[in-house]
Amino acid sequence: MDYETGFSDQNVQTSLGSVSFRHHAGTGKRLVFLHGFAANNRVWKRLAEKLPEDLDVYLVDMLGHGNSSAPEIIYAIDRQVEALHDLVRELGIEDCYIIGHSYGGWAVARYAVLGHPTSGIVLEDAGGLKEEIDAINEGEGAQAFEERMYRQAMRYSGNREHVIRSILRAEFGDTVLDYESLSRIECPALIVWGDKDNFFDVRFAHLFARGIPDSKTLVIAGAGHEPHYTHPDAFGGALLQFIGHH
Numbered sequence: 001m002d003y004e005t006g007f008s009d010q011n012v013q014t015s016l017g018s019v020s021f022r023h024h025a026g027t028g029k030r031l032v033f034l035h036g037f038a039a040n041n042r043v044w045k046r047l048a049e050k051l052p053e054d055l056d057v058y059l060v061d062m063l064g065h066g067n068s069s070a071p072e073i074i075y076a077i078d079r080q081v082e083a084l085h086d087l088v089r090e091l092g093i094e095d096c097y098i099i100g101h102s103y104g105g106w107a108v109a110r111y112a113v114l115g116h117p118t119s120g121i122v123l124e125d126a127g128g129l130k131e132e133i134d135a136i137n138e139g140e141g142a143q144a145f146e147e148r149m150y151r152q153a154m155r156y157s158g159n160r161e162h163v164i165r166s167i168l169r170a171e172f173g174d175t176v177l178d179y180e181s182l183s184r185i186e187c188p189a190l191i192v193w194g195d196k197d198n199f200f201d202v203r204f205a206h207l208f209a210r211g212i213p214d215s216k217t218l219v220i221a222g223a224g225h226e227p228h229y230t231h232p233d234a235f236g237g238a239l240l241q242f243i244g245h246h
Helices: 041-048 077-091 103-113 130-138 142-153 161-169 203-211 232-243
Strands: 008-014 017-024 030-034 056-060 097-101 120-124 189-194 215-220
Touching (some): 008 077, 017 041, 017 077, 030 077, 030 103, 041 232, 056 077, 077 103, 097 103, 097 232, 103 120, 120 232, 130 203, 142 161, 189 203, 189 232, 215 232
Parallel strands (some): 097 120, 120 189, 189 215
């Protein structure tokens, strides 16, 4: 499918504002994609071009990102989950598979932890794991991490300062992913990681897998933090196998 010509721009009104997405209408299985922190739906362009035309694909701009609304709220991760849940419900696509990268992966994992309906989830180099947060605190420290991530995010046009700051400063509370919460995920899960990820080390993939009862893991050799972009063939092949596309 062609990202430029094979998708239409649409939006859904949620309880937190308008959520924008690009939709490729297909008669096959439904896939919903959530990008990472400070990104937008365009990050999936190379992967989308590897996907079969029959799939029904939704490339979502997360709340505060891309063309979605950026309300003046506290951007705790469960606000993203709330917006995602509203979108899925409004579109009537509860049988979808939901794929999340990094920050988006955290939102997808929380969506499943909270028991919202889905056929399965894919966590790609996902964030939110307790051990990941501990590693940041024990390494450069939370404040230095916030400033580094803020500077990186604001280099990209379209990112709003209030959104970026709020995401980085939001209290995690019980939204941190640990063995107890991950064990509540009842849907099938595929965990995909790059073995050269310098942001979240590949060891965290195995911690996710240990926590989620019905999970499989794919480590992509030579990939960094964005396997969907650098290795779209390997990522796409694993995704199609996971959803049972023939």
